[in-house]
Amino acid sequence: MHSGFAGETLRIPVPVGTVVKRKKGAVLADLTHPGDEVLVARGGQGGISLIDVPEYKRRKAMALSPNIMRDASDKVLTHGQPGEEVSLELILRVVADVGLVGLPNAGKSTLLSAITLARPDIADYPFTTLMPNLGRLGGDPALGALQFSSEATLADLPGLIEGAHLGKGLGRNFLRHLRRTRVIVHVVDAAADDPVHDYKIVREELRMYNPQYLERPYVVVLNKIDLPKVHFNFKSLTSNYCLPYFEAHDRLSSLALEISSIGCEEGHDKSASKDDLNGHQVSSEAEVEGGEKELGDYPRPQAVVAASVLRHIGIDEMLKEIRAALRKCFDHKLPEP
Numbered sequence: 466m467h468s469g470f471a472g473e474t475l476r477i478p479v480p481v482g483t484v485v486k487r488k489k490g491a492v493l494a495d496l497t498h499p500g501d502e503v504l505v506a507r508g509g510q511g512g513i514s515l516i517d518v519p520e521y522k523r524r525k526a527m528a529l530s531p532n533i534m535r536d537a538s539d540k541v542l543t544h545g546q547p548g549e550e551v552s553l554e555l556i557l558r559v560v561a562d563v564g565l566v567g568l569p570n571a572g573k574s575t576l577l578s579a580i581t582l583a584r585p586d587i588a589d590y591p592f593t594t595l596m597p598n599l600g601r602l603g604g605d606p607a608l609g610a611l612q613f614s615s616e617a618t619l620a621d622l623p624g625l626i627e628g629a630h631l632g633k634g635l636g637r638n639f640l641r642h643l644r645r646t647r648v649i650v651h652v653v654d655a656a657a658d659d660p661v662h663d664y665k666i667v668r669e670e671l672r673m674y675n676p677q678y679l680e681r682p683y684v685v686v687l688n689k690i691d692l693p694k695v696h697f698n699f700k701s702l703t704s705n706y707c708l709p710y711f712e713a714h715d716r717l718s719s720l721a722l723e724i725s726s727i728g729c730e731e732g733h734d735k736s737a738s739k740d741d742l743n744g745h746q747v748s749s750e751a752e753v754e755g756g757e758k759e760l761g762d763y764p765r766p767q768a769v770v771a772a773s774v775l776r777h778i779g780i781d782e783m784l785k786e787i788r789a790a791l792r793k794c795f796d797h798k799l800p801e802p
């Protein structure tokens with residue numbers, strides 16, 4: 466019996482981080498490492514030529530298979546069988562250690578380009594970034610060999626808006642990219658009218674999409690401090706933080722203080738304490754456990770740093786804090802996607 470050459474294996478290259486699942490079905494593979502492969506459809510059984518097969522064996526094979534063909538020169542062949550056909554869904558979840566999140570125009574892409582060799586599009590209008598951009602942060606030169614390496618991949622994500630978890634803006638399309646990140650960096654435009662409100666919108670969107678995101682160590686970058694408005698805005702920041710005229714110059718520190726106080730000490734659910742930072746009574750533990758956790762019940766930021774990523778102000782301090790957050794979760798296992 467003769468068989469022809471086997472057909473070529475069809476390999477479809479996909480980016481690292483691709484999840485392969487059956488359309489509306491089970492996940493077949495999560496390709497998180499370079500070189501990972503998965504067989505999604507087997508090739509068919511090849512056809513066989515019976516030309517040189519002795520007559521009695523040929524008759525036997527022909528009797529066994531209904532799948533027989535005679536060509537013009539009376540050569541007998543059995544047909545091959547078609548290969549498997551599958552419908553798949555390929556979902557990309559980028560593999561990055563750090564995810565940059567914030568409202569559109571906050572300066573996420575500018576930040577990425579300031580500390581890595583990535584050159585994403587940057588522009589003064591919302592939704593400049595439509596797909597995640599990745600950049601590689603080098604190790605900390607201050608550390609010697611064999612010490613903790615803070616090399617990390619950063620993902621700059623498209624801007625978030627209120628209702629993103631429901632699909633508004635670019636919606637859920639990119640919130641899933643945070644799944645594999647260990648550390649989150651919130652980029653906040655400190656020159657905006659109400660940066661605290663902006664920051665809360667983003668945290669709230671993360672919470673609504675996946676509350677686990679709020680448990681991860683995070684750093685808040687108050688960006689654009691080169692703009693005078695950041696330091697001299699005589700309007701109140703929020704209703705709780707009305708700044709009298711003579712304190713207006715200290716807007717930035719008040720902003721940092723207010724943001725760093727949103728949340729609880731790690732390991733201490735705010736609900737366990739009767740008083741919050743402002744001395745207000747908070748709900749009892751039982752009440753919070755029974756209901757949904759609020760932003761204040763999740764950990765506070767590791768750090769709130771002021772920077773201008775465009776003018777390279779505060780970059781060292783920012784990197785120090787991002788590296789500290791990375792170091793903190795260095796040994797922690799990533800949650801299963």
Ligand SMILES: Nc1nc2c(ncn2[C@@H]2O[C@H](COP(=O)(O)OP(=O)(O)OP(=O)(O)O)[C@@H](O)[C@H]2O)c(=O)[nH]1
Binds near residue numbers: 567589
């Ligand atoms: N003055 C000042 N402008 C900045 C700073 N960082 C970013 N910008 C400007 O802010 C605008 C938006 O910057 P991007 O980096 O594109 O913002 P983004 O957060 O990536 O925006 P999206 O991709 O739309 O979500 C650009 O015009 C930047 O030049 C900063 O530190 N200071």
Ligand SMILES: [Mg+2]
Binds near residue numbers: 586587594623624
């Ligand atoms: Mg961008």
